[in-house]
Amino acid sequence: MASGDSLIKLFKSFKENNQVEFTKIAHEIIEDEKKKNHYLLADKLHKILFDNNYSSTLKNRSLNSKQLPVDKESGFQLLEMKFTKLLLDDIILTLSNKEKIQEIINEFEHKEILETYKLYPKTKILFCGPPGCGKTMTAEAIANELQLPLLYTRFDSVISSFLGETSTNLRKIFDFAKEGEWVLFFDEFDSIGKSRSLGSEHGELKRVVNGFLQLMDNFPKDKIIIAATNYETVIDKALWRRFDEIVVFNNPDRESIEKTVKVKLRNFHFDSLNIEKHLDDLVGLSFADIERICLEATKNSILKHENSITNDLFKKAVLKEKERKKVSIKP
Structure with missing residues (x-):
């Protein structure tokens, strides 16, 4: 049984329609049940909380800035808030990549010291390399090491068939991510970051890239964005320049x-x-x-x-x- 304090916080966040706080506390309760070896209960609670149909309940509730943003047409959530227990030690990384990741974490943990010198930590990170080589797991580990939730971008909801709606969805994501502390993660980044020079690309997608550039430029320098792609060669050159660090993942030796x-x-x-x-x-x-x-x-x-x-x-x-x-x- 969850503690009285946890239940009070859970009910309070629900009454205040604060989806973010509600999800965070619910996750803590699930992890607490796991520690008590109540795995069956924890699994049931996890499925209820993170079921794909969970977002459909948002359609009948008034939205505010404390709720995860949704696509206007479908009502699907544009972001998933993920919690993980992954540590860097759980992931096999090359010495070079491990040093880069530890440097990112160290700079972020000491960002206040850097700011006194008018310096900022590396917070715009690009992961690239073939599928299955640990890009997503590393993003999850960084979030856990920093004790922050991972905001996972759902591109099946972000990319809209309606002209202009994709840019609107991206703006919703960045506006939401500006508030609070998290690691914002864009998987399959090539879906929106394709080079504007590719002749086959639709004009709307080129406008999406322009919009994304502006959103990245205006995003707070003390908040982490991680983008991951399997096809780094198609990423727009202007986007490459926006990243503070590039981490290349390869198949293991x-x-x-x-x-x-x-x-x-x-x-x-x-x-x-x-x-x-x-x-x-x-x-x-x-x-x-x-x-x-x-x-x-x-x-x-x-x-x-x-x-x-x-x-x-x-x-x-x-x-x-x-x-x-x-x-x-x-x-």
Whole structure:
């Protein structure tokens, strides 16, 4: 059962129609139930709170500045407020990228000191690289390390079929994000940041890029924006110049692969597994691919009542993942 203070805050935020505070307190209650090993209850509460249909309830409620912005036509939320327990130590990063991320966090944590010298922390960050290499996870880890919610931009709602509405949606996002403390995260950034020089692009999308440039320029310098893209070559050059830091993510090398397997299997027995034996087969795969292999091997080990994840089970998981990739790359 949630504490009396939490329930009072929850009811108060609901009465004040403060969706942001309500979501934050509700999340804290869920995490508290997990600590008590009430996983079934916590899972049910999480599904209720973060269900995709949750935003539909907003249509019948008056909106104010404390509620997440919605698309005018569909009524869908433009942002999701996410909370995560991910730490940087949970993510395998290159030494260079880890130093860059730690520098971003350190500067933000000491932004008041920098401001006394009329300096500002790096707060406009671009993550780029192939899918499944940890861009979103790293954004979540940064938010958690700074003890801030992650405002995740939902591009399925932002990109509108109505001329001009996409720019309006972006303005709503930035206006909302100016108030309060969060990490604003734009995934699939190429959806709105495509170069204006691409001849195939519609005129409206070019206006969207111009609008986004203005919104970034006017956004407070002490608030973090992270944009992530799998297609950095199509990003408009003017947008590149707006970012204080560029972090490039690549598929893991052999050393990172071995570390990833050990991290993903750390809660299970894998004494029988010779990781080095499988490295050649894993080179070229993404972090997400390797995680899927580890999960597959773990589940098969449990269902076959094995005492440890064996080389044979791991090999089968690798082959299954490679078959999956063959299907996904077919024209």
